[in-house]
Amino acid sequence: QSALTQPASVSGSPGQSITISCTGTSSDVGGYNYVSWYQQHPGKAPKVMIFDVSNRPSGVSNRFSGSKSGNTASLTISGLQAEDEADYYCCSYTSTGVRVFGGGTKLTVL
Amino acid sequence: QVQLVQSGAEVKKPGASVKVSCKASGYTFISYGMSWVRQAPGQGLEWMGWISAYNGYTKYAQNFQGRVTLTTDTSTSTAHMELRGLRYDDTAVYFCARDPRLYDILTENRFDPWGQGTLVTVSS
Numbered sequence: 001q002s003a004l005t006q007p008a009s010v011s012g013s014p015g016q017s018i019t020i021s022c023t024g025t026s027s028d029v030g031g032y033n034y035v036s037w038y039q040q041h042p043g044k045a046p047k048v049m050i051f052d053v054s055n056r057p058s059g060v061s062n063r064f065s066g067s068k069s070g071n072t073a074s075l076t077i078s079g080l081q082a083e084d085e086a087d088y089y090c091c092s093y094t095s096t097g098v099r100v101f102g103g104g105t106k107l108t109v110l
Numbered sequence: 111q112v113q114l115v116q117s118g119a120e121v122k123k124p125g126a127s128v129k130v131s132c133k134a135s136g137y138t139f140i141s142y143g144m145s146w147v148r149q150a151p152g153q154g155l156e157w158m159g160w161i162s163a164y165n166g167y168t169k170y171a172q173n174f175q176g177r178v179t180l181t182t183d184t185s186t187s188t189a190h191m192e193l194r195g196l197r198y199d200d201t202a203v204y205f206c207a208r209d210p211r212l213y214d215i216l217t218e219n220r221f222d223p224w225g226q227g228t229l230v231t232v233s234s
Contacts, residue, residue: 001172003154034219038155045205045227046147046155051220089155093216097169099145104154 004029004090004102011108017078020105022090023071028100030071034093037066037075041086049088050075077107085109112136114206114225121231122196129192130228132206139187140164143209145221146180146191148202158204161189164212196232203227 005023012018022029022037029035033053038046048057050066053073063078073092077084090102117131132144146158159170161180168180179192189206205228207221 032216034216036219036221038221040155045224046207046221047224048220048222051222052218057220057222087154091155091157091219091221093219097214097216098171099157099160099219101147101155101157 001028001094001096001098001100004092004100006088006090006102006105008103009106009108011110012080013110014080014082016080017076018080018107019077020075020088020090020107022073022075022092022102024073024092024100025071027095028092029068029073029090031095032093033068035066035068035073036091037064037073038089038091039084039086040089046089080109082109112208112223114208114223116204116206116225116228119229119231121233123234124196124198124232126196126232127192127194128196128230129190130204130206130230132189132191132225134187134189134208137208139182140184141212143167143211144180144182144189145207145209145211146178147205147207147221147224149205149227150199150202153202156202158191160209160211162212163189167212167214169214193230196230198232201230201232203229 037050
């Protein structure tokens with residue numbers, strides 16, 4: 001199972017919005033509404049920000065939102081803040097019953 | 111609060127085995143599964159496998175099939191991950207993460223929370 005494709009890096013200024021894409025195939029992202037997104041700060045464990053494409057766990061800021069179109073899922077962060085600077089990973093369920101992560105995207109807040 | 115506490119760092123020689131534990135608290139252990147994810151130094155996340163704490167069903171990533179075994183001990187609410195035939199490129203931080211999946215079908219894709227991670231170093 002190949003890793004999902006994410007941009008290596010994205011950046012934005014405080015207050016702006018950014019979007020991180022996660023591209024797979026019809027056997028994973030495109031075939032199921034089971035995409036989740038994780039935020040990881042250096043030296044820390046990942047934290048779920050979005051699950052099942054667009055659901056936000058309690059306690060996660062509503063500045064984070066998720067969507068999907070075809071084989072590509074997206075994470076949008078609006079009103080960028082310095083604390084959003086981190087690595088972000090998408091994860092999808094697949095047709096073989098396993099999960100697969102994206103390669104990760106480093107978000108820099110300028 | 112829901113918490114996963116993992117065992118401490120390990121140093122192993124190539125060819126050896128390692129067993130990492132993950133003790134759960136704050137929720138009904140058999141109502142969830144557990145996934146294991148690893149992260150090599152400076153690299154991304156890699157899903158290794160899942161086990162249902164309810165019935166012991168497992169699913170392994172192809173990269174680890176035959177080399178990894180996931181188990182649970184419901185009497186102590188602890189999940190274990192054993193990796194055999196260690197290679198230098200198995201050096202990584204290994205995480206456990208609570209997984210809502212209990213059966214073969216997925217109803218929700220969410221790993222929450224995660225353990226603090228266990229560094230496994232493979233060195234001669």
